[in-house]
Amino acid sequence: MMELNILSHEPEILQYSSGLIQIKIPLDNPLRWVNSYVLQHGRELAVIDPGPRTARAEREWELVLQKLGMQVQEITSIVLTHHHPDHYGLAGFFQELSGAAVWMSERAHQEAKLMWGKHSSMSADLPAFFRIHGMPAAWLEQLPGHLDSFLPQVKPAPQARFLRDGDVVPLGGRLWQAVQTHGHAPGHLSFWHAESGDLICGDAVLPQISPNVSLLPGSDAQPLHSFLEGLRRLRELPVRTAYPGHRNPFTHYRERIDALLAHHEERLDTAADLLQTAGPQSAFEVCTALFGGRLGIHQMRFAMCEALAHLAELSRRSRAVPREHPDGWISFAVPE
Numbered sequence: 661m662m663e664l665n666i667l668s669h670e671p672e673i674l675q676y677s678s679g680l681i682q683i684k685i686p687l688d689n690p691l692r693w694v695n696s697y698v699l700q701h702g703r704e705l706a707v708i709d710p711g712p713r714t715a716r717a718e719r720e721w722e723l724v725l726q727k728l729g730m731q732v733q734e735i736t737s738i739v740l741t742h743h744h745p746d747h748y749g750l751a752g753f754f755q756e757l758s759g760a761a762v763w764m765s766e767r768a769h770q771e772a773k774l775m776w777g778k779h780s781s782m783s784a785d786l787p788a789f790f791r792i793h794g795m796p797a798a799w800l801e802q803l804p805g806h807l808d809s810f811l812p813q814v815k816p817a818p819q820a821r822f823l824r825d826g827d828v829v830p831l832g833g834r835l836w837q838a839v840q841t842h843g844h845a846p847g848h849l850s851f852w853h854a855e856s857g858d859l860i861c862g863d864a865v866l867p868q869i870s871p872n873v874s875l876l877p878g879s880d881a882q883p884l885h886s887f888l889e890g891l892r893r894l895r896e897l898p899v900r901t902a903y904p905g906h907r908n909p910f911t912h913y914r915e916r917i918d919a920l921l922a923h924h925e926e927r928l929d930t931a932a933d934l935l936q937t938a939g940p941q942s943a944f945e946v947c948t949a950l951f952g953g954r955l956g957i958h959q960m961r962f963a964m965c966e967a968l969a970h971l972a973e974l975s976r977r978s979r980a981v982p983r984e985h986p987d988g989w990i991s992f993a994v995p996e
């Protein structure tokens with residue numbers, strides 16, 4: 661790792677010899693912070709994943725820019741790895757202040773509309789989806805308010821331009837190749853610099869944390885399959901240092917991918933064993949068996965979507981069969 665100097669602890673700004681500047685934008689959830697990366701080249705100032713639009717993040721950026729001797733108006737481009745609020749949220753606000761171009765994949769842009777667009781029905785669709793998969797009413801009632809609480813974090817929506825898989829993107833005076841993978845988020849982009857082996861990987865590969873893989877109504881129907889395919893593709897890149905969306909840059913890139921691949925196979929086996937020993941189970945029953953029931957609504961939503969992603973993958977592999985019951989609810993069983 662080539663950390664040169666720590667400019668400050670408060671705000672946390674780390675500069676690497678590659679020219680990348682890592683900024684830790686605080687989050688109010690167990691992830692603790694999201695990494696924004698700043699790359700400068702002459703008068704070009706690019707920000708990757710500016711963070712959520714919260715009062716805390718806005719204040720942090722004021723301090724960061726002051727420390728760096730930069731102004732928000734100087735940002736020329738904002739590049740988004742994916743549409744999750746903790747990465748995408750401030751893009752539109754910064755664009756309004758600076759006129760910066762906002763770049764993301766078209767698929768990620770579609771997903772942002774599905775979640776928070778004018779015509780989004782997710783705060784009704786997700787509870788309905790969870791209900792047929794066995795979630796009790798006490799949880800369902802909390803969902804619309806929980807989902808709506810993210811709306812202020814993603815406003816205003818940016819005017820985005822689209823990057824495609826394989827596109828070459830100039831950032832910080834170097835040429836980076838966009839690598840699109842799915843699963844953690846549809847249309848997720850990583851940025852690879854071949855000569856140095858640097859990879860800005862968003863949440864596609866994280867150290868310490870297993871990136872959430874969610875099955876959501878109206879989105880990718882096989883997110884775990886997509887995620888595992890994406891990991892196998894990313895594994896082929898010769899990466900020296902990975903710059904993730906959470907935690908710190910790391911060098912054990914391929915080992916980390918292997919651990920994530922193995923983790924999901926183990927969890928698939930655990931879920932299949934449960935269906936074998938306990939008989940047909942709803943996704944909610946599988947969720948509480950895998951993750952426990954003592955979760956807040958935020959964690960419960962991710963746990964439920966991840967259990968559903970695993971059940972979809974078991975079904976795809978013919979290791980589980982979904983069964984629709986007369987009153988509309990769905991359980992999963994081992995095939996006969």
Ligand SMILES: [Zn+2]
Nearest residue numbers: 742744845863
């Ligand atoms: Zn994410």
Ligand SMILES: [Zn+2]
Nearest residue numbers: 744746863905
């Ligand atoms: Zn994230």
